[in-house]
Amino acid sequence: MDFSQFNSAEQAQMTKVIEKKQMQDFLRMYSNLVERCFTSCCNDFTSKALSSKEEQCMINCADKFLKHSERVGARFAEQNAEAMGSPK
Amino acid sequence: MDFSQFNSAEQAQMTKVIEKKQMQDFLRMYSNLVERCFTSCCNDFTSKALSSKEEQCMINCADKFLKHSERVGARFAEQNAEAMGSPK
Amino acid sequence: MDFSQFNSAEQAQMTKVIEKKQMQDFLRMYSNLVERCFTSCCNDFTSKALSSKEEQCMINCADKFLKHSERVGARFAEQNAEAMGSPK
Amino acid sequence: MSFLGRGSSGASGGVNQERMEMAVQELDMVTDVFNRIVNACHNKCISTRYAEGDLNKGESVCIDRCVSKFFEANKKVGERLQSVGANAGQQGGGGLGF
Amino acid sequence: MSFLGRGSSGASGGVNQERMEMAVQELDMVTDVFNRIVNACHNKCISTRYAEGDLNKGESVCIDRCVSKFFEANKKVGERLQSVGANAGQQGGGGLGF
Amino acid sequence: MSFLGRGSSGASGGVNQERMEMAVQELDMVTDVFNRIVNACHNKCISTRYAEGDLNKGESVCIDRCVSKFFEANKKVGERLQSVGANAGQQGGGGLGF
Numbered sequence: 001m002d003f004s005q006f007n008s009a010e011q012a013q014m015t016k017v018i019e020k021k022q023m024q025d026f027l028r029m030y031s032n033l034v035e036r037c038f039t040s041c042c043n044d045f046t047s048k049a050l051s052s053k054e055e056q057c058m059i060n061c062a063d064k065f066l067k068h069s070e071r072v073g074a075r076f077a078e079q080n081a082e083a084m085g086s087p088k
Numbered sequence: 089m090d091f092s093q094f095n096s097a098e099q100a101q102m103t104k105v106i107e108k109k110q111m112q113d114f115l116r117m118y119s120n121l122v123e124r125c126f127t128s129c130c131n132d133f134t135s136k137a138l139s140s141k142e143e144q145c146m147i148n149c150a151d152k153f154l155k156h157s158e159r160v161g162a163r164f165a166e167q168n169a170e171a172m173g174s175p176k
Numbered sequence: 177m178d179f180s181q182f183n184s185a186e187q188a189q190m191t192k193v194i195e196k197k198q199m200q201d202f203l204r205m206y207s208n209l210v211e212r213c214f215t216s217c218c219n220d221f222t223s224k225a226l227s228s229k230e231e232q233c234m235i236n237c238a239d240k241f242l243k244h245s246e247r248v249g250a251r252f253a254e255q256n257a258e259a260m261g262s263p264k
Numbered sequence: 265m266s267f268l269g270r271g272s273s274g275a276s277g278g279v280n281q282e283r284m285e286m287a288v289q290e291l292d293m294v295t296d297v298f299n300r301i302v303n304a305c306h307n308k309c310i311s312t313r314y315a316e317g318d319l320n321k322g323e324s325v326c327i328d329r330c331v332s333k334f335f336e337a338n339k340k341v342g343e344r345l346q347s348v349g350a351n352a353g354q355q356g357g358g359g360l361g362f
Numbered sequence: 363m364s365f366l367g368r369g370s371s372g373a374s375g376g377v378n379q380e381r382m383e384m385a386v387q388e389l390d391m392v393t394d395v396f397n398r399i400v401n402a403c404h405n406k407c408i409s410t411r412y413a414e415g416d417l418n419k420g421e422s423v424c425i426d427r428c429v430s431k432f433f434e435a436n437k438k439v440g441e442r443l444q445s446v447g448a449n450a451g452q453q454g455g456g457g458l459g460f
Numbered sequence: 461m462s463f464l465g466r467g468s469s470g471a472s473g474g475v476n477q478e479r480m481e482m483a484v485q486e487l488d489m490v491t492d493v494f495n496r497i498v499n500a501c502h503n504k505c506i507s508t509r510y511a512e513g514d515l516n517k518g519e520s521v522c523i524d525r526c527v528s529k530f531f532e533a534n535k536k537v538g539e540r541l542q543s544v545g546a547n548a549g550q551q552g553g554g555g556l557g558f
Contacts, residue, residue, distance in 0.1 A: 003483065009475050017484055020383075025491060027391050030443065031436075035398040038435045040508040045406060045423075048430035055438060062439045063513030066446060068506060068523060071515065072498050075527035083531070091385065097377050105386055108285075113393060115293050118345065119338075123300040126337045128410040133308060133325075136332035143340060150341045151415030154348060156408060156425060159417065160400050163429035171433070179287065185279050193288055196481075201295060203489050206541065210534045211496040216312040217533070221504060221521075224528035231536060238537045239317030242544060244310060244327060247319065248302050251331035259335070 029069070037061035117157070125149035205245070213237035297338070305330035395436070403428035493534070501526035 003014055041057035042050070050058070091102055129145035130138070138146070179190055217233035218226070226234070309326035310319075319327070407424035408417075417425070505522035506515075515523070 006479075006483075007474075010480060013475055013480060014483060017480075018487070021487065021491070024387065024390075027387075028394070030439070031391070031395050031398055034395075034432070034436045034439050035402050036502075037439065037510075038402055038432055039405065041510065042406070042428075042431055042435060045427045045431070048427040050431055050434045050438070054431075054435075057510045058435050058438050059442055060510040060513040062442045063446070064506060064510065064515060065502070066443075067513075067515050068502055068519075069498055071520065071523050072501060072527055073494070075524055076494055076497060079527060079531045094381075094385075095376075098382060101377055101382060102385060105382075106389070109389065109393070112289065112292075115289075116296070118341070119293070119297050119300055122297075122334075122338045122341050123304050124404075125341065125412075126304055126334055127307065129412065130308070130330075130333055130337060133329045133333070136329040138333055138336045138340070142333075142337075145412045146337050146340050147344055148412040148415040149410075150344045151348070152408060152412065152417060153404070154345075155415075155417050156404055156421075157400055159422065159425050160403055160429055161396070163426055164396055164399060167429060167433045182283075182287075183278075186284060189279055189284060190287060193284075194291070197291065197295070200485065200488075203485075204492065206537070207489070207493050207496055207534075210493075210530075210537050211500050212306075213314075213537065214500055214530055214533045215503065217314065218504070218526075218529055221525045221529070224525040226529055226532045226536070230529075230533075233314045234533050234536050235540055236314040236317040237312075238540045239544070240310060240314065240319060241306070242541075243317075243319050244306055244323075245302055247324065247327050248305055248331055249298070251328055252298055252301060255331060255335045 033062055033065050037065065121150055121153050125153065209238055209241050213241065301331055301334050304334060399429055399432050402432060497527055497530050500530060 003011060006014060037058050041054050041061055044051065044054070091099060094102060125146050129142050129149055132139065132142070179187060182190060213234050217230050217237055220227065220230070305327055308330050309323050311323070403425055406428050407421050409421070501523055504526050505519050507519070
């Protein structure tokens, strides 16, 4: 995104908006991650506690999801930069 | 949630916010329930009317979903109370 | 929806709200359509470019989705008109 | 729109903010229901082979019936919710009691 | 609600708008988590045959365990996120850096 | 960000509220698209066995190609929407005409 044509008052307001959204996005990512990993990892409901196998699966799943998001983010930024460069 | 440190003006505003959210949550739950039960119960599109079998399935599905939500709500409240109790 | 009991100031405000929502809905429909068609059409990740088969699939999927939405919209409007007519 | 039976008692002149909010909420709900029907009936009726971009006859007929059936199903559930707990609306659907 | 460990330092008299916003945000998150548990545990525990409208014994027990397990799983992930990057919150979860 | 081709004609000094709203809307859309790519490419590329926490070689390469392909697919659909109905934006995508 290019906010360079914004004046300083607008940039300040935008910064606040972005900070708030980042917090919301983080929280949504968090609960989305938990739901997704829970769905993949937890299939035994004969017990109410996480088995050590389920626990390891949750941790691997969370780690992998974060790395996946990061990698997608990096590629996304590149693609966007490219898309911005050519047409405009 | 603990709103005890709120002053009365804040509590009043929070009450309004919560009431509005409850209405929205109810409406979302309603349409979510319909979509979910429709997906499970309705599979015959040779007719545009609900068959009596599909109708019974919708009613059972709705009843069950409400009871499920209630039970999850009860356990959720317990878990939350527990989680609030220990760390803080 | 029936906004006939609204006064002119309210109707003007409502028009602005609706216009804004239509833009948002269109954008959400767009990205939803892309995700859905991508999920159905793209299954070969030995290449980073769309194959001509995948491209044709995306176009057919998009066309079909728009026609589907339009048809649902037409039926939806009829059903709503009917539902408004009888009970109230 | 008749998913809800809300009556709105009006004000005259100026913008009644509460009435506006209810209208926006109703608009949001209609849009939400519409999107759910689009989704549900797409899953029920549209083949994901995408060999062509037009709706074929079978798909078109299926969509018409699907929308109709969804409305009926929606109505049944609405009646059920009203009979189960006339005050379910105030209780947030048996969910979280804040 | 303990998904977050936010402390709120107060103001006295009048409405502290920032504090209200944080409370609303927390409320939204609790609701979001609740809805995800309802969804996940419905998928895990409820048979979609819908032969009857009551929860049977097996479903009821499954729900209780499922909610419990979800909380544990949620806690594990929360701990993990904190240890992976103590400042993940400010970075938007390794996602988009605007 | 080029999913939309909106040009913004500015104001000078003070906050142009309309311009802010458009920027926020664009931000929301970029975030939405990003989240959909994360989701779609996770489904396409990541094995749900979770035997380890690192991305293996195959998954990494798959992600790179998947993001690339998603952008191309997105562009194709965008071009299609523009050619099908240049004014689809105003009509809400052939959906609800309020």
